[in-house]
Amino acid sequence: MNINELLNIKYPILQGGMAHIATGEFAATLSNAGALGTIGSGGMSPQRLKREIEICQSLTDRPFAVNLMMLRPDIREIIDIVLESGVKIVTAGAGSPGPFMKELEEAGILVFPVISSPIQAKKLSKYKLGGIIAEGMEAGGHIGEMTTMVLVPQAKEATDLPLISGGGIASGKQMLAAEILGAQGVQIGTAFLLTEECPIHEEYKKSLLKATASKVTTVGNINGLPMRILKNNMAREYKKLEKEESNIETLETFTVGRLREAVVNGDVINGSVMTGYTVGQLDRILPVKDFIEQILGEYEEAKKCLLK
Numbered sequence: 001m002n003i004n005e006l007l008n009i010k011y012p013i014l015q016g017g018m019a020h021i022a023t024g025e026f027a028a029t030l031s032n033a034g035a036l037g038t039i040g041s042g043g044m045s046p047q048r049l050k051r052e053i054e055i056c057q058s059l060t061d062r063p064f065a066v067n068l069m070m071l072r073p074d075i076r077e078i079i080d081i082v083l084e085s086g087v088k089i090v091t092a093g094a095g096s097p098g099p100f101m102k103e104l105e106e107a108g109i110l111v112f113p114v115i116s117s118p119i120q121a122k123k124l125s126k127y128k129l130g131g132i133i134a135e136g137m138e139a140g141g142h143i144g145e146m147t148t149m150v151l152v153p154q155a156k157e158a159t160d161l162p163l164i165s166g167g168g169i170a171s172g173k174q175m176l177a178a179e180i181l182g183a184q185g186v187q188i189g190t191a192f193l194l195t196e197e198c199p200i201h202e203e204y205k206k207s208l209l210k211a212t213a214s215k216v217t218t219v220g221n222i223n224g225l226p227m228r229i230l231k232n233n234m235a236r237e238y239k240k241l242e243k244e245e246s247n248i249e250t251l252e253t254f255t256v257g258r259l260r261e262a263v264v265n266g267d268v269i270n271g272s273v274m275t276g277y278t279v280g281q282l283d284r285i286l287p288v289k290d291f292i293e294q295i296l297g298e299y300e301e302a303k304k305c306l307l308k
């Protein structure tokens, strides 16, 4: 079965769940445009998640997903809300969905864990999953070590499950490349930040529009929580702390609330402006629908060229 049939979507494009950004309204916009919208539960209280799911359900009758952060301390409550609200698809990052697989499966929920190495794909294949999202380190936000180019084919070898490729995809050529590497669909985060409907502060969008790929960096290597963000005061300070070999607690405390500062208050100097490398190829803000039409048009063009 292809991914469109499995997820009941028109186009094989998943919107990445993005903490503090991917609201119910934004997810509904994506789903109404034919992709799979995703509510990012990261940074939401269980009550807020419940409200955002209700908002999404009131704005679309198309399928949508909820992104779960498996290691959060109140994950039990979050899972209960997902089960009670009739959510049908979840993506699962920051930890394994293993402990909850039985009940999610019994509720008929399709689970798509996000993985960053082939071994994770292999280990998770023992569960009855909807599929696997292999996310390369070109992506924005928290990242692994492998690039999409090497991760996707190795993940494909490691599992027979439907495979989605994320990280570094914002054009039709990149979408086609993902397919050639073995993916049945793509997950996109960064490019959706630069859409009219994306509910991030205007300053966040402006700083992404201005940025080239050389303005993108990684912090958090030392405490095992690497993340891709724009170079700014926050990134500089963080790297300084890393060089001073500050303890993990100091580093973790330093980042608390920084993404929210950038997303909600528009502090792009001291906030965490998460973005992937595709920011270097994005130079305008489009309505979601137009971006989707654009990437699909480019994909068809690229495919024609390949077949010539």
Ligand SMILES: Cc1cc2nc3c(=O)[nH]c(=O)nc-3n(C[C@H](O)[C@H](O)[C@H](O)COP(=O)(O)O)c2cc1C
Binding pocket: 015, 016, 017, 018, 019, 021, 040, 042, 067, 092, 093, 094, 114, 135, 138, 139, 140, 141, 142, 166, 167, 168, 169, 187, 188, 189, 190, 191, 274, 275, 276, 277, 278
């Ligand atoms: C600002 C931002 C926040 C993100 N937050 C999350 C998150 O909360 N949970 C998650 O699983 N992935 C998160 N991601 C990763 C996306 O879901 C997606 O996999 C990734 O952005 C795809 O790569 P791209 O940025 O190159 O398009 C985030 C990405 C960005 C850019």
